[in-house]
Amino acid sequence: MEVLEGLTGAFVSVGPGIVGLVFVGVIVGLVVGVLPGLSFVMGVLLLVPLTYGMDARGAVALLLALYVAGTYGGALTSILLRVPGESNDVVLLWDGNGMARRGRAAEALGWAACSAFVGGLASWLLLVVASRPFASVALSLSSSEYFLIVLLGLSTVLVLSETSVSAALLSMLVGMLVSTVGVSSVSGTVRYDFGVEALRSGVDYLTVMIGVYALAEVMVRFTGWDDDRVSQRMAGVRTALPGLRDLIERYGSFVRGVLAGSFVGTVPGAGATIASFVAYGLERQFGRFRHEVGRASPSGIIAPQTASTATVGGALIPLLALGIPGSAATAVLLGVLQLHDVQPGPQVFSEQPQLVYTVFAAFLISLLGMFLIGVLCAGPLVYILRVPEVYVLAFIVVFSYIGAFAIRQSMSDVWVMFAFGVAGFLMHRGEYPVAPLVLGAILGPLAERHFLTAMISSGNDPTVFLTRPVSAGLLALLAAVVCWAVYRAVSGRRWDRTTTEGGV
Numbered sequence: 001m002e003v004l005e006g007l008t009g010a011f012v013s014v015g016p017g018i019v020g021l022v023f024v025g026v027i028v029g030l031v032v033g034v035l036p037g038l039s040f041v042m043g044v045l046l047l048v049p050l051t052y053g054m055d056a057r058g059a060v061a062l063l064l065a066l067y068v069a070g071t072y073g074g075a076l077t078s079i080l081l082r083v084p085g086e087s088n089d090v091v092l093l094w095d096g097n098g099m100a101r102r103g104r105a106a107e108a109l110g111w112a113a114c115s116a117f118v119g120g121l122a123s124w125l126l127l128v129v130a131s132r133p134f135a136s137v138a139l140s141l142s143s144s145e146y147f148l149i150v151l152l153g154l155s156t157v158l159v160l161s162e163t164s165v166s167a168a169l170l171s172m173l174v175g176m177l178v179s180t181v182g183v184s185s186v187s188g189t190v191r192y193d194f195g196v197e198a199l200r201s202g203v204d205y206l207t208v209m210i211g212v213y214a215l216a217e218v219m220v221r222f223t224g225w226d227d228d229r230v231s232q233r234m235a236g237v238r239t240a241l242p243g244l245r246d247l248i249e250r251y252g253s254f255v256r257g258v259l260a261g262s263f264v265g266t267v268p269g270a271g272a273t274i275a276s277f278v279a280y281g282l283e284r285q286f287g288r289f290r291h292e293v294g295r296a297s298p299s300g301i302i303a304p305q306t307a308s309t310a311t312v313g314g315a316l317i318p319l320l321a322l323g324i325p326g327s328a329a330t331a332v333l334l335g336v337l338q339l340h341d342v343q344p345g346p347q348v349f350s351e352q353p354q355l356v357y358t359v360f361a362a363f364l365i366s367l368l369g370m371f372l373i374g375v376l377c378a379g380p381l382v383y384i385l386r387v388p389e390v391y392v393l394a395f396i397v398v399f400s401y402i403g404a405f406a407i408r409q410s411m412s413d414v415w416v417m418f419a420f421g422v423a424g425f426l427m428h429r430g431e432y433p434v435a436p437l438v439l440g441a442i443l444g445p446l447a448e449r450h451f452l453t454a455m456i457s458s459g460n461d462p463t464v465f466l467t468r469p470v471s472a473g474l475l476a477l478l479a480a481v482v483c484w485a486v487y488r489a490v491s492g493r494r495w496d497r498t499t500t501e502g503g504v
Contacts, residue, residue, distance in 0.1 A: 014361050018061050021054075022362050025065025026369040032066065033073020033089075034381050035392060040070020041328040042214045046399040048206065048336060049406045056340035056355055061362040063336060064312075067329045068366040069374075071272050071308045072116035076378055079108045079301075088272040088308045091280045095293065095300025102296055106240035111301045113239055113375050114247065115257065119306035120367040122258040123265065123313025128360055135321040135346040143457065144464045146322075147450035148474035150443050153324055155481045165485050168436045171427070175440025176447070178203050185449055198412030205441040206335040207404050209328070211417040212434045214400045216424025218393045223425075239375045242298070250289070253299040256282050257306025264307070265314020266326050272308040279307035313363070320344055320356060324443065328435065331442050339407070 025047075032043035044063050051059035074089035079096035092112070099108035141149075154172060181192045182202025193199040247254075257279045264275035283303035284293045293300045315326030323345035325331035337344055342352060349356055374381075404417035424434055458464035465471050 021062040022065040022365045025062045026069040029066035029069025030073040033070045044332045049403045057358045065366040069370045075112040088276040091304040098296030109239040110241040111298045115302045115305035116309045117371040119309035123310040127313040143450045144454040150447045167432050172436035172440040175437040176444035179441045179444030207413045207417040208441045211420025212424030215421030219425040253302040257303040261307035261310025262314040265311030272311045275307040275311045276304035279303040
């Protein structure tokens with residue numbers, strides 16, 4: 001009942017200004033999703049400078065709307081032009097573009113739009129129902145348990161890494177090392193400043209994100225840049241929504257997509273790309289129409305697209321309840337909230353309930369706007385691909401520098417952002433993942449603070465991580481995750497050695 005009252009109050013208090021920001025965010029998110037190489041995470045980062053003059057509610061509404069719409073925008077070009085706007089849209093090439101080549105483009109677009117809306121709506125319901133109970137449980141946790149939760153979040157990058165486990169681990173440790181630069185929040189000790197005054201205030205993880213995601217991507221695109229733009233004439237693009245009978249017939253695909261997306265969304269460092277591939281794999285193995293998947297089947301669109309949008313609600317739950325971002329986009333939201341003197345966590349539900357309920361309302365309005373604009377304006381959105389890539393990259397560079405400077409009005413942040421842009425570019429060239437680096441920079445301070453607090457409160461007794469049942473359970477789960485990561489690494493090396501010897 002309390003949630004319903006809060007939602008009612010949020011919708012009543014959300015005025016035209018917030019609604020306008022939501023629709024602006026939806027339009028920008030769809031545009032960002034359509035343009036190849038410009039991810040929705042990058043789009044959220046580039047809009048951060050525009051939020052400095054807003055209050056926390058308006059800033060979150062704008063960025064959340066972009067995040068929601070960005071999970072769907074790339075589906076349009078993946079289906080129509082075989083050009084994935086986002087990495088999570090790659091799986092739509094197999095069935096979505098296959099349907100388009102067979103003259104069923106309108107049907108494929110309809111399934112994608114419905115899937116995005118259903119996935120988002122289901123994750124919105126999960127967010128509304130589960131976030132407050134999740135926060136209530138979090139209030140009963142001690143620092144030792146928070147430390148193990150943060151470690152568990154860090155360890156997931158080792159399991160989910162698409163490259164080698166050692167590369168992901170090294171990247172994560174570098175991110176954690178970067179987070180220790182500056183004055184310690186617990187002891188007040190100055191660390192790793194090397195006598196440079198600019199480093200004494202620490203390295204803000206938003207500058208790290210802007211560097212390794214936005215600026216590094218520009219460098220990567222320029223070094224392999226090709227001016228061969230998409231020039232197909234997309235005349236008469238339209239969307240044909242499926243009927244109720246068709247939706248019911250394939251309800252299992254929706255359910256699997258929602259479950260995969262909501263679960264993967266809560267895992268720090270995972271995100272929409274992993275969720276879409278997981279959902280597609282589940283559909284091929286367990287779906288009612290699994291024999292059709294990969295051969296221009298609607299189920300090959302439903303499962304991954306539903307999962308992609310469902311990750312939004314899943315990622316917002318740990319952000320609001322624990323202050324731990326579930327994805328790169330929610331990490332930016334965390335930074336923006338902190339810039340507005342709001343610290344997400346279990347206390348935010350009691351101290352700033354209006355902000356929480358505004359998140360709920362903005363999420364739902366974003367879904368409605370995304371569905372309507374995506375269905376009605378598919379043709380004009382695809383025409384955006386005619387914009388020369390050099391203009392898009394120049395726009396990214398300008399907003400990257402503005403965003404880095406505006407965080408603390410310091411040129412030192414600009415130089416730090418540039419340094420991480422170069423580092424991100426080299427990591428791309430060396431095939432080192434950047435997501436663990438960012439996750440380490442974000443969660444490193446949390447891990448340090450909760451570890452030191454637990455040790456101080458227990459008199460430096462390490463058994464504090466074993467004496468409480470919840471701590472012991474989390475430690476056992478952490479050990480299982482690490483063992484699985486080690487097993488993956490060892491079995492991967494054996495497979496590579498066997499393949500090499502077989503080839504010889």
